[in-house]
Amino acid sequence: MSQRAPEREAISELTTGRLSVYLRCLTFLESIGQRTVSSHELAERFHLNSAQIRKDLAIFGEFGTRGVGYNVATLREHLIHTLGLDRTRNVIIAGAGNLGMALADYGGFNEGGFHIIALADSDPAKFGKTSRSGIPVVPFASLSTTIRTSSVEIGIIAVPSPAAQHTYDALVDAGICAVLNFAPIQIRLRPGVKLKSVDLRINLESLSFYLKNVEDGTCGF
Amino acid sequence: MSQRAPEREAISELTTGRLSVYLRCLTFLESIGQRTVSSHELAERFHLNSAQIRKDLAIFGEFGTRGVGYNVATLREHLIHTLGLDRTRNVIIAGAGNLGMALADYGGFNEGGFHIIALADSDPAKFGKTSRSGIPVVPFASLSTTIRTSSVEIGIIAVPSPAAQHTYDALVDAGICAVLNFAPIQIRLRPGVKLKSVDLRINLESLSFYLKNVEDGTCGF
């Protein structure tokens, strides 16, 4: 599809998700002063198979030492680089409702490589206000300007479902090519733009399905 | 592991997730008055393969009519029943911070089979307050009482990571056997309890990885 195929195009989302998990673990291990870690030790922590971990870590080069394991600090730096977290990426949140505000103040979204620039909303009553942690609400109409002047690379859709497609298009038109969507609808995609969707309700329904299937009084009690 | 194996134990999360998506689509189709729908039409809406949809829908019985398709209303009722959404399940949220409050007021969590009873928090300053939509904050110490007296079946963990394991154990001890966890840590599981974890940061890191890999100026522009 694209002409300059970077030799290794095929790293699945499952793999990158695990890399993120390993990274978090390595950060913890480094903080407690551990120098090396083996694939077996990592595997135990996450109920994973050690071969899986070795395969994941070997995709981008050989970073372990046979007979010893992986150097925590080195591997951590390597993963940070691989995931593109070694420089800050600016983020904008579309929708300053409950969810948008919560995400703006969410710890994990404002550290380790990400910086939330602003929330954009179409309700004038919210303009000029800020989230609790001080992230400003700007008019939706100025989305494009904000994105360009602040070099925003990632957009988060936290608007009601009916507004989601429109919001997506506005983000893409402003030059965004990576979008995280919380609206439970199927977005009409545009080429060259990466979309990740998080459907909160599906998780609850999955639990409901589980409960229905133990609905005979068991549940371990 | 369990002695009374309900003949069909093996329905993957991937499948139930799709069933949830189909259900949402059917609700929409019913609202616009469409009577029947084919697997091809559904497939187009979600970029899925029509055989996949037919397989998913055939797991619990034959609900289509050859040559015609599926009856929207019938199939919808059938999915609601299959997912256990035909009766209300009560939910409690542990953690009345930004995320907990946002989830308490999140539309999708308070309709179609779910009812959020309360938020539980250990900060006395929050006791007796409510979320914007009126869901009360109760003391964390009364978690167990609330769960039992209100017949709560699902717990949501929206506390900071260091408190997540403790919160999980408290929920399980109070009789909860389905938990939705938003803390980015590996929970030590207890048997007979279903856990679904949502890691918000991993999604951002996945976008970062994508951006890093187009970092040669492309991105469709």
Place this chain on the structure above:
DNA sequence: GCATGTGAATGGATTCACAGCT
């Protein structure tokens, strides 16, 4: 000896392709 890195084997999920019903 011990732990990585990796080809081969396995296991699951998706897709194909067609038989069977309306």
Place this chain on the structure above:
DNA sequence: AGCTGTGAATCCATTCACATGC
């Protein structure tokens, strides 16, 4: 004809098992 339901085939991810190197 049109569309479902499903065995067979394919694709992808995980796991096994061992050769390789410290």
